[in-house]
Amino acid sequence: xxxxxxxxxxxxxxxxxxxxxxxxxxxxxxxxxxxxxxxxxxxxxxxxxxxxxxxxxxxxxxxxxxxxxxxxxxxxxxxxxxxxxxxxxxxxxxxxxxxxxxxxxxxxxxxxxxxxxxxxxxxxxxxxxxxxxxxxxxxxxxxxxxxxxxxxxxxxxxxxxxxxxxxxxxxxxxxxxxxxxxxxxxxxxxxxxxxxxxxxxxxxxxxxxxxxxxxxxxxxxxxxxxxxxxxxx
Amino acid sequence: xxxxxxxxxxxxxxxxxxxxxxxxxxxxxxxxxxxxxxxxxxxxxxxxxxxxxxxxxxxxxxxxxxxxxxxxxxxxxxxxxxxxxxxxxxxxxxxxxxxxxxxxxxxxxxxxxxxxxxxxxxxxxxxxxxxxxxxxxxxxxxxxxxxxxxxxxxxxxxxxxxxxxxxxxxxxxxxxxxxxxxxxxxxxxxxxxxxxxxxxxxxxxxxxxxxxxxxxxxxxxxxxxxxxxxxxxxxxxxxxxxxxxxxxxxxxxxxx
Numbered sequence: 001x002x003x004x005x006x007x008x009x010x011x012x013x014x015x016x017x018x019x020x021x022x023x024x025x026x027x028x029x030x031x032x033x034x035x036x037x038x039x040x041x042x043x044x045x046x047x048x049x050x051x052x053x054x055x056x057x058x059x060x061x062x063x064x065x066x067x068x069x070x071x072x073x074x075x076x077x078x079x080x081x082x083x084x085x086x087x088x089x090x091x092x093x094x095x096x097x098x099x100x101x102x103x104x105x106x107x108x109x110x111x112x113x114x115x116x117x118x119x120x121x122x123x124x125x126x127x128x129x130x131x132x133x134x135x136x137x138x139x140x141x142x143x144x145x146x147x148x149x150x151x152x153x154x155x156x157x158x159x160x161x162x163x164x165x166x167x168x169x170x171x172x173x174x175x176x177x178x179x180x181x182x183x184x185x186x187x188x189x190x191x192x193x194x195x196x197x198x199x200x201x202x203x204x205x206x207x208x209x210x211x212x213x214x215x216x217x218x219x220x221x222x223x224x225x226x227x228x229x230x231x232x233x
Numbered sequence: 234x235x236x237x238x239x240x241x242x243x244x245x246x247x248x249x250x251x252x253x254x255x256x257x258x259x260x261x262x263x264x265x266x267x268x269x270x271x272x273x274x275x276x277x278x279x280x281x282x283x284x285x286x287x288x289x290x291x292x293x294x295x296x297x298x299x300x301x302x303x304x305x306x307x308x309x310x311x312x313x314x315x316x317x318x319x320x321x322x323x324x325x326x327x328x329x330x331x332x333x334x335x336x337x338x339x340x341x342x343x344x345x346x347x348x349x350x351x352x353x354x355x356x357x358x359x360x361x362x363x364x365x366x367x368x369x370x371x372x373x374x375x376x377x378x379x380x381x382x383x384x385x386x387x388x389x390x391x392x393x394x395x396x397x398x399x400x401x402x403x404x405x406x407x408x409x410x411x412x413x414x415x416x417x418x419x420x421x422x423x424x425x426x427x428x429x430x431x432x433x434x435x436x437x438x439x440x441x442x443x444x445x446x447x448x449x450x451x452x453x454x455x456x457x458x459x460x461x462x463x464x465x466x467x468x469x470x471x472x473x474x475x476x477x478x479x480x481x482x483x484x485x486x487x488x489x
Contacts, residue, residue: 045385073384080385086378090400100386103396153386 002157002189006053006063008036008043015039019207021157021189026180028200029193031209037193038083041159044191045080046073057189058156079155083162085146087134093145094130097121100153120148123185139166143175151186160192164199176202264453266433267441268460274349274424274437275417278356282413285357286364287372287406291394294372312362316422323355323427345427349435352428356420360413367412371405372398407476411469418465 005018015036021027029037042048044055046062049070055063057078062071087096097120101113108116121127124144134142143163150158163179164172179202183190192202200206293305311319327333327345337345345351375398383393399406421439428435430444438457445454 047381047384072389073381074387074389076385077387078385080382082378082382084378086376086382088379088382088397089376099383099388099396103383103386103388103392149382149386 001056001058002044002191003056004044004053006043006050006055006065008039008048008050010036010039017043017207019205021191021205023187023189025204026183026190026192026202027205027207028203029191029207029209030200031195033195035209037195037209038161041080041161041191041193044157044159045078046071046076047080060156077153077156079150079153079158081143081146081150081158081160081163083165085134085142085166087137087142087145087149089134092131092133093126093137094121096134096145097130097149097152100149116152120152124148139168140171140175143167147182151182155188157189157191158186160190162193162195164194164196263433264456267436267438267457270349270352270433270436271418271438274352274356275414277353278360278417278420279410279414281353281357282360282364282417283410286361286409286413287368290365290368290372291398294369308365309362311359312366316359316420317426319358320355320423320426323351323358323423327351327354327427347427347429347431347435349428352420352424352435352437355423355427356417359420359423360417363412363416364409367405367409368402371402371409374405375401404476407472411472414468415465418461 001020001022003020006016008015013036017040019027029040031037039048043050043063050063050065052065053063054061054065057076061067061069062076062078063069087093088099091099094117097117098113101108101116118127121130124147126141126144126148129137129141129145134145137145143166160179164175167175176199179190179192192199194200194202289308293301314322324346325331327337329335329338329344329346334345337343345354379401380393380397383397384390388396419439420437421443424435424437425440428437430436430440432441436444438461442454442457442461445451445457
């Protein structure tokens with residue numbers, strides 16, 4: 001279970017978000033580019049710090065403005081699929097996937113790590129690509145490596161930033177199914193950001209970004225499940 | 234008196250045919266001493282410049298604060314100042330009456346200037362901007378998302394630096410390293426002013442060549458020049474090959 005409500009001041013408006021996502025749910029954040037969707041993911045992952053609010057995952061407090069808690073990203077156990085996948089370009093696909101097991105607070109035995117790697121390589125059908133560098137992979141292959149890399153660390157939540165944007169239409173339909181399949185297998189909350197209308201159907205819950213020009217900065221945070229944007233001042 | 238005249242030091246270089254084995258060995262050492270000293274000075278100075286240059290470039294590329302521009306200008310200025318100006322500036326700091334020179338006298342009872350340590354300092358100061366400039370450009374060009382991905386995968390800041398930032402910035406860092414080493418090896422003006430030209434103690438290759446030419450000893454000058462040339466040539470060739478192999482993945486062609 002992921003629970004979050006927080007506020008973050010951006011140059012053009014103040015972002016207010018409040019939502020919860022259960023293990024068996026995919027939350028889709030939809031809205032035009034520049035509406036602060038990625039900022040929400042970054043606040044969840046600990047890459048940015050909100051000014052107010054609280055973020056909890058699996059009962060663990062990740063951020064709390066009142067209690068002055070702000071766990072760094074490496075302590076949050078939140079998987080993040082970046083828009084451009086951000087694979088380590090100096091490492092092979094295999095080394096990319098193993099990175100989280102090597103550097104996280106992970107004391108697994110070598111055999112265990114290997115078994116996990118093999119399982120994920122097989123699941124994502126990338127066993128034959130394990131020695132390739134990201135520059136040698138196609139868009140779809142890169143995405144599968146990125147998914148395997150994030151999931152191997154057994155995150156409590158998985159965040160996906162425009163996971164299908166870099167792919168062509170045919171692949172997009174296929175990968176949409178794949179994401180659903182993976183979610184069913186992993187049973188952790190997924191938060192997916194998109195600006196495509198057609199991807200909304202992926203979500204069990206959908207939050208649409210909305211510009212609320214009439215509302216002043218100091219107006220009460222809306223408690224409905226939606227993000228609203230208010231102009232500063 | 235007779236004993237004195239027979240001492241090797243008195244007849245060195247005069248009667249070659251009477252020199253014994255250990256003395257010959259000493260002669261060779263004298264001849265190669267500038268080379269080894271130069272290498273020692275250049276390696277140490279490059280290492281100092283490399284470590285300080287990278288650490289400062291890393292800090293400066295992610296933090297901004299008041300006066301940053303001014304400090305960065307000071308970092309870069311040895312690149313454009315005449316070496317004699319740097320030498321004089323260093324004399325003011327590490328010289329007998331300079332603050333660091335005085336501290337050294339108090340704590341170690343010895344002076345810094347006219348030692349090979351002073352040559353290392355001079356070479357490091359002139360080499361530093363080359364490391365700093367290249368390192369800053371290289372670190373800034375590293376894809377921030379890859380660093381952030383490492384963080385979300387459980388890596389702490391230092392781990393992120395050594396496993397992602399450093400390898401990705403390596404081509405630029407290597408370029409700075411080569412330039413800095415070349416500059417340190419060739420340093421003349423500032424070194425002459427702070428370390429002097431004491432054979433076997435502070436006489437580096439550039440000094441040895443200059444003073445050999447001045448004394449009309451073209452044979453020694455040519456020999457040393459050839460050594461430097463061959464050494465520099467193979468070093469740069471080797472480093473280029475090595476880093477080319479290391480950066481292959483950056484240029485690997487995508488299949489799509």
